[in-house]
Amino acid sequence: MPRRRTHPVQSAILLLLTAAIFVVDAFTRLDTAIAVMYVVVLLLASPVWPRRYTFALGAVCGLLTMGAYVVAHGLHVAPSPAGRALVSIAAIAITTWLVLQRQQATDRLRQREQALRRSQAFLAGAQRLSRTGSFGIRVPDGAMVWSEEAARIFGYAGDAAPDMERVLAHTLPEDRALVSAALRRTLACEGHIDVAHRLLLPDGTIRHVHVLAEASYDADGRCEYLGAVTDVTARVEAEQELHASHVQLAHAARVSMLGELAASVAHEVNQPLTAIVANAQAGRRWLGRAQPDIAEALAALDGIVQASERAGQVVRRIRALARRTEPEHVALDLNALVQDTVELLQRELDRRPLALRVELAPGLAPVMGDRIELQQVLINLVMNALQAMDGLPDNRLELRTRQDDGMARVSVRDSGPGIADADGARLFEPFFSTKADGMGLGLPICRSIIARHGGRIAARSTPPGSTFSFDLPIHQEALLHEQQSDALP
Secondary structure, three states, X not given: OOOOOOOHHHXXXXXXXXXXXXXXXXXXXXXXXXXXXXXXXXXXXXXXXXXXXXXXXXXXXXXXXXXXXXXXXXXXXXXXXXXXXXXXXXXXXXXXXXXXXXHHHHHHHHHHHHHHHHHHHHHHHHHXXXXXXXXXXXXXXXXXXXXXXXXXXXXXXXXXXXXHHHXXXXXXXXXXXXXXXXXXXXXXXXXXXXXXXXXXXXXXXXXXXEEEEEEEEOOOOOEEEEEEEEEOHHHHHHHHHHHHHXXXXXXXXXXXXXXXXXXXXXXXXXXXXXHHHHHXXXXXXXXXXOOOOHHHHXXXXXXXXXXXXXXXXXXXXXXXXXXXXXXXXXXEOHHHHHHHHHHHOHHHHHOOOEEEEEEOOOOOOOEEEOHHHHHHHHHHXXXXXXXXXXXXXXXXXXXXXXXXXXXXXXXXXXXXXXXXXXXXXXXXXXXXXOOOOOOOOXXXXXXXXXXXXXXXXXXXXXXXXXXXXXXXXXXXXXXXXXXXXHHOO
8 A cells, every 4th residue: 555655744744733732622602513623623634644643643532632621621411512412523523534535545555556567667668678568559540659669669759759750750661562562552441561671770770679469449449550669670680691601501511511522423424524525536536537427527526516415504503503692483393303403313223233213203293492402401311211220131212202282392201220219300400320330410401391391200110121201392383283283174
């Protein structure tokens, strides 16, 4: 309960006034209800003294009234003075009760005000800590209110009057169309608002914000939006830094993988170079005859051109894997990606005694993704399968694609030792490896790449070996076209 401040001077005056009323009432012959003046004392004491003192004052005033009657008239009953004394006591009692009720109501109001101030202070503190401000928009006139934290987030002083022009003024020009569309929806009261955009502050810094708002209706059906704006700059910058780290790590893994595939790379380049030398020697022989065979020489030259193009393709493919670039998501044919990967790893496949089986789903819809990153995942899974089967008899490797329920799947199955029960749950953990010389980064990188593509990767035992697969969402335009085709009679 709030404590009232004591006022010594006013308290002294009240006591003196009480004493003066008693003296006048007891020792003068005024034929009036002097004791009624105690009511004035109680009213003056109301804002000065706490309730218990006021109650005591009322009791004292009642006793003083009776004491003054005894002093002035003795113990016998004088009808007229006794009536005035009873009226005074009744007035004092009623006034005391009313004053106590007023003080109680005032104390409750002060408690509520203090609780409200505490709540506002807690809310303001919580908003500062969480970097979240609140706001309200009245429909259809667009009148706005916002908290101090909301004003700060939008780059204004806490006492700045909010309006939509201020919001748009600090919105990044590239995002103004998005914010304007959200404001139009708000003024039309068209349901939930969920917008993420950027602010360009006067000092040139960029701030990322996330705005959520819900419509509410009063008893008259009038619409008003209540919402929150959160400064998510720190989270967005952390995500961007994490993304950059993922790109760097994936690039390092690709370079390391190319080192492991050095023999395959040399083989891929050596084949077209050998063909170029052979065709050049053949062309020279055809032209060196007594009667040059132009047709055969031209055929040899065509062979040189084809082998050169093949060598160029191999070099471009290797350079693409080694290059560090930002992922570029485009429509991809996973069947072509599997075939290209098999060609790139042909040397690794040929030097091992194994049976290769490739089953590609006909008419597989394209997916949206980065070709280099997805090929890195597939190469990693194939190389893991090949290494798992090293030294084992009757090796089999199966690569499959299929489409199901809006997802395209690529699976790699081997006939190796399979996955131990204790290792199954940890395969995609960073730095966990079942290989003696493994770093434990290949599969975690694969998982992060597939996750950034909106897909999922999984591993399971399929005796006598294991199967690793990843699913990617089918490109929406391709999926829509497929649904329209199925709907046609």
